Amino acid sequence: MNDQPFTNQATNQATKQSTKTAEIILTGDRATGPLHLGHYVGSLKQRVDLQNHHQQTILVADMQGLTDNAHNPTKVSSNILNVVADYLAVGINPAKTTICLQSQLPALAELTMYYSNLVTIARLERNPTVKSEIQSKGFERSIPAGFLTYPISQAADITGFHATLVPVGDDQLPMLEQTNEIVRKLNSLAGKKILKECRPLLSNASRLPSTDGKNKMSKTMGNTINLGASEKEIREAVKSMYTDPNHLRIEDPGSVDGNVVFTYLDAFHPEAAYVEELKAHYQRGGLGDGTTKKILEECLQEMLRPIRQKRTEFLSDKAQLIEILSKGSEISREKTQQVLVDVKEVFGLNIL
Numbered sequence: 389m390n391d392q393p394f395t396n397q398a399t400n401q402a403t404k405q406s407t408k409t410a411e412i413i414l415t416g417d418r419a420t421g422p423l424h425l426g427h428y429v430g431s432l433k434q435r436v437d438l439q440n441h442h443q444q445t446i447l448v449a450d451m452q453g454l455t456d457n458a459h460n461p462t463k464v465s466s467n468i469l470n471v472v473a474d475y476l477a478v479g480i481n482p483a484k485t486t487i488c489l490q491s492q493l494p495a496l497a498e499l500t501m502y503y504s505n506l507v508t509i510a511r512l513e514r515n516p517t518v519k520s521e522i523q524s525k526g527f528e529r530s531i532p533a534g535f536l537t538y539p540i541s542q543a544a545d546i547t548g549f550h551a552t553l554v555p556v557g558d559d560q561l562p563m564l565e566q567t568n569e570i571v572r573k574l575n576s577l578a579g580k581k582i583l584k585e586c587r588p589l590l591s592n593a594s595r596l597p598s599t600d601g602k603n604k605m606s607k608t609m610g611n612t613i614n615l616g617a618s619e620k621e622i623r624e625a626v627k628s629m630y631t632d633p634n635h636l637r638i639e640d641p642g643s644v645d646g647n648v649v650f651t652y653l654d655a656f657h658p659e660a661a662y663v664e665e666l667k668a669h670y671q672r673g674g675l676g677d678g679t680t681k682k683i684l685e686e687c688l689q690e691m692l693r694p695i696r697q698k699r700t701e702f703l704s705d706k707a708q709l710i711e712i713l714s715k716g717s718e719i720s721r722e723k724t725q726q727v728l729v730d731v732k733e734v735f736g737l738n739i740l
């Protein structure tokens with residue numbers, strides 16, 4: 389852990405960020421559960437790097453978390469600080485990255501309202517990620533309006549910071565497309581460039597599967613290996629991993645395609661050349677699933693041990709987490725308010 393408390397460093401966020409490059413980064417995570425390995429490879433790892441070179445804001449999306457959890461709001465409220473602790477535990481530094489809470493930025497809700505006039509229901513219904521989420525959540529007959537429109541609220545989040553680069557998993561690509569459509573419509577209405585288009589930054593593991601290989605690892609599906617997972621949870625998760633069902637005996641040649649153990653080794657093992665050797669050995673036969681699982685388990689245990697420890701330390705000081713979130717939200721409130729003024733101007737609603 390750092391010697392200096394993050395709360396002191398957080399005060400300097402705005403000044404420090406002003407010396408960085410022109411690229412503005414906005415990412416976020418729904419506060420619907422603790423963060424998991426999918427977040428780590430899909431986006432968190434990149435954010436730790438990016439914070440050294442760019443202006444970066446990370447948004448804890450609590451309002452968006454409610455769009456499919458309004459019947460159980462404590463699921464969202466009880467996870468806000470968990471998510472902040474996860475950020476800090478993997479190396480997000482609030483002196484370099486502004487961490488803020490979506491519900492504390494009223495300009496974002498207002499922007500969502502204005503943008504919703506630029507998007508048709510048919511367009512929202514075509515969004516492939518929303519479509520598959522509606523199906524998996526069993527919403528077919530009763531889709532909350534907030535859920536169907538959450539891509540508009542994400543457009544508000546991104547444009548509210550004039551973000552140009554968004555590190556995300558591939559499920560978010562349709563949201564970025566939707567955002568850029570709104571940007572183009574608004575700019576065309578204004579007759580000048582009020583908002584900026586953004587581009588995604590994908591990692592090489594932009595959709596980490598769950599251990600059974602059937603779905604994307606996600607909080608809602610309950611199929612995660614969390615960053616705070618215990619040694620036992622990690623061991624059991626790896627043991628239960630889907631491999632090649634036709635690889636019955638050790639000497640049989642096995643397939644690495646769709647074999648979750650190898651997908652995870654590719655994503656997490658620090659030595660790519662060694663993983664390639666393992667793959668070749670597995671494919672020609674003579675390497676058992678017990679051995680590959682053991683190698684993966686050791687790799688994950690080693691990676692997650694310090695993260696778990698830091699996470700526990702950060703969670704033991706909730707006041708510090710709240711202070712970080714509150715300072716970051718204060719800075720972000722001002723930024724997003726300015727964008728709202730510009731957008732209202734386009735609609736001629738700044739007369740008072």
Ligand code: ATP
Binds near residue numbers: 597
């Ligand atoms: P929920 O089930 O509540 O939607 P989630 O696990 O999908 O939660 P989000 O908060 O929706 O997580 O996603 C936050 C960010 O992490 C997004 O950029 C998303 O693309 C990325 N992400 C989430 N799951 C994965 C995954 N399995 N692989 C790669 N990236 C992921």
Ligand code: MG
Binds near residue numbers: 418606
């Ligand atoms: Mg999600």
